[in-house]
Amino acid sequence: MRRVVITGAGTVNALGLSVPATLAAMREGKSGISDLNFRDVDRLAIKIGGQIHNWDTESRFNRQQIVLYDRFTQFALTAAREAITQSGLEFIGDLATRSGVIFGTSGGGLTTQDDNYRMVYEEGKNRVHPFVVPKLMNNASCSHVSMEYNLKGPSFTVATACASSNHAMGQAFNMVRCGMATAMVTGGSESMLCFGGVKAWEGLRVMSKDACRPFSLNRNGMVQGEGAAVFVFEEYEHAKARGADILCEVAGFSMTSDASDIVMPSKQGAARAISGALQDAKLNPDQIGYINAHGTGTAANDKTECAAVADALGYHADRVMMSSTKSMHGHLIGGTGAVELLACIMALKDxxxxxTINYEEPDPECALDVVPNEARDVQVDAVLSNAFAFGGLNAVLALRRVH
Structure with missing residues (x-):
């Protein structure tokens, strides 16, 4: 089995349009959640989200590209450019054929879908643009990144709701580890903040109207976000030989299914995923210094996750730090685990x-150290990133510092 390291990272999200901007905002405990701004927002009960407001499509892409790129694809391409530039890799020759792209998304081109449903059903038009299908398909972002950077190896898209990008990164990790690929571009992208996207989530009655407060007793629901994060996963010896700047090592991965309920999470399924990631990484519970929680700010998720961590880590659960950055950038659904991996890299490297911002009242059922409201300077050697999705699909990544 080969070792796998991360040599590039890129992002666009409500906290910042680059990795340095995002990490600076996380350090300062800033909130990227604001009033939503799009057509018919006044018809919604939920009017807040982690929306990217200063996104200038015309300055980033030409007219031919805009015709083909839904917002989620634009986010993915921009994040990929930052990640691949940082990695210093050029995908030519054998490296191109041994490198691919695996992205996670839940909705794919939902903005395109929403716009065209409106045109056909509300405005009564009988024709849509011939590129609607290639623009809205879930694999559009993956395919465009592969074409842009000459990535000819294994490439596909994963859609497992809120665990999509963790599942995608887990598959990329395994492909490099087993020797199927030398490098993989991986992560996730999502843009559900359109009228139909928010209206659908309203129906679940799990959304907050004012703020995301994970683990706080007075929490009242999740807040949606949008954006992307992309990483370059590379075989360790390949990265070392070319003198690459290594951000951290991907040490283990586990995925489980609750096999119980379509929306209610299971403590047992989540705990098995956490334990599986530790086992795969050959890490003991007491070696984990930080967990980036799934931490949606709903009572069901927060309580179940805390119980699962307690089960999997045993006595060490009282000593581990666990925060939810969704309190700052919102829940990016299929892209959320990718953005949250940035916090894990920051913990290990910096x-x-x-x-966890907006924390106001302790919850006896969430009695772990949730790093309330202020960042901490603490060196840790190993971390976990949790993702627990609707449908009972769980994916946990383990990462460690490279000394």
Whole structure:
């Protein structure tokens, strides 16, 4: 089995349009959640989200590209450019054929879908643009990144709701580890903040109207976000031989299914995923310094996750730091695990633990150290990133510092 390291990272999200901007916002405990701004927002009960407001499509892409790129694809391409530039890799020759792209998304081109449903059903038009299907398909972002960077190896898209990008990164990790690929571009992208996207989530009655407060007793629901994060996973010896700047090592991965309920999470399924990631990484519970929680801010998720961590880590659960950065950037659904991996890299590389902001009242059922409101300077050697999705699909990544 080969070792796998991360040599590039890129992002666009409500906290920042680059990795340095995002990490600075996380360090400061800033909120990227604001009033939503799009057509018919006044018809919604939920009017807040982690929306990217300063996104100038015309300055980033030409007219021919805009015709083909839904917003989620634009986010993915922009994040991929930052990640691949940082990695210093050029995908030519054998490296191109041994490198691919695996992305996670839940909705794919939902903005395109929403716009065209409106045109056909509300405005009564009988024709849509011939590129609607290639623009809205879930694999559009993956395919465009592969074409842009000459990535000819294994490439596909994963859609497992809120665990999509963790599942995608887990598959990329395994492909490099087993020797199927030398490098993989991986992560996730999502843009559900359109009228239909928010209206659908309203129906679940799990959304907050004012703020995301994970683990706080007075929490009242999740807040949606949008954006992307992309990483370059590379075989360790290949990265070392070319003198690459290594951000951290991907040490283990586990995925489980609750096989119980379509929306209610299971403590047992989540705990098995956490334990499986530790086992795969050959890490003991007491070696984990930080967990980036799924931490949606709903009572069902927060309580179940805390119980699962307690089960999997045993006595060490009282000592581990666990925060939810969704309190700052919102829940990016299929792209959320990718953005949250940035907080894990920051913990390992910079010794900064991102906080859970908006924390106001302790919850006896969430009695772990949730790093309330302020970041901490603490050096840790190993971390976990949790993702627990609707449908009972769980994916946990383990990462460690490279000394």
């Amino acid at each position: 010794g900064v633990i991102a906080p």
